[in-house]
Amino acid sequence: MIKNIMLGSSALMLALSTSVAQAQQITVSVQNLTHGITFTPLLISAHNDSTQLFQTGMAASSELQMMAEGGDISGLKTVLDAANATTVMDPAGGLLGPGDKSPDAAMDTGSNGYLSVVAMMLPTNDGFIGVSGWKIPTAPGTYMIRVNGYDAGTEANDEIINGAGAPGMPGIPAAPGGNGGMNASGVTGTDSNTMVHIHRGNLGDTDPMGGVSDVDSRIHRWLNPVARVTVTVQ
């Protein structure tokens, strides 16, 4: 960077002219910052400016719903492939536990200038971590993104762990930490906001054999940020 400054205006022009998306080598890693929530396999993608995985205040796509309710990222991959995106699937090789960090995923962005990252949060009904359309900087450096937990708005947060992960099926697929409950009566049968929004967090209870929730309020709550994405532009 110092070099560019010393070279003066011609270097500046060069730098500005590269602001249109050109192939860049980047690495991306994701750290789970929560104390008791597990992330399903990550999807990391560099895509064009007309592709969006999700947008707050808008309804989730059926592909986003698959991811948010069941951790299935194959639908989003299909959408991204059709848009000539560069996509990395499951860089952590499975679940990403509390405090854990995925290895650096190396990507050649091609003509794609925007980054998105998603994974489902377990145990939740349709909670997910999300970065949508973050503009990838052209300047080399290391950048950090604080990531919030979102609610896809596609399923009522009943907090019943029953193995259901298919779109439209009520319930939570699993509590990977093995610390979920059973026999819950359900926190709620409906969610009023059916658009993508900031997740209100799990309610939970302290009764593993019953109560309203199979989620443990002492273990499975969280506060934002839930993750940190580190992007290195080479």
Added chain:
Amino acid sequence: MIKSNDYKSLAFATLVSTVVVLGGCHNNDSSSTTPASTKRTFTVVVSNITANQPMSPIGVVLHDLGFHAWIDGQAASTSLEMMAEGGDNSALLADATANTATLDSEGGAGPVAPGGSGEFTLSADNAAAARLTLFSMLVNTNDAFTGLHAYDLSSLAVGQSISLDLPAYDAGTEKNTEAQGTIPGPADGGEGFNTARDDITSKVTIHPGVVTMDDGLASSVLDQSHRFDNPVARVSITRTE
């Protein structure tokens, strides 16, 4: 979403706007052609912006790269555990003093009540690459703390200030039982540090928040007033020299 260097870019803005256009400047010192003094003095004001979580005496450390009070996702040191479970910053400050990367450090005179703040002045020669670390326990919890980890101050110009919001971390060293006798703050007056590690996650993470007796945890000594959300503290850093 933040870029790690947002604040530094702002600090640069008035003097060298081209740097901002080019973006992503790191540890470069754009004034390196000027034989300027590398003495740096910073005023650091930490405000407690929680409802009812007094903060234990704050520790502040000015240092070069190489001192880590904690690392997100890694196990806490015993020194951090002592601070996060019992509010005792002496071991962490001793670690800092013993570290060759440390330039200056200070410990607060007493706890900082909700709505209150603590002010510190840190100063050192050869501090052009200085970073700031600070830490304090939220005392009405089992092992929650707030802090700032090795924040790079090298781009802050004389007279300029930055303000940063700080989250609550969980040290990962004591289970969040909220039970009587386990919380050292005024909500309980219980035990602070002990060597046992029984948390559900043995890593430093963002704190999940407290449940409290008013939200279904009957065995909790905490009530609704002790709940918190991020940010829990705000720090203002001004370079005065």
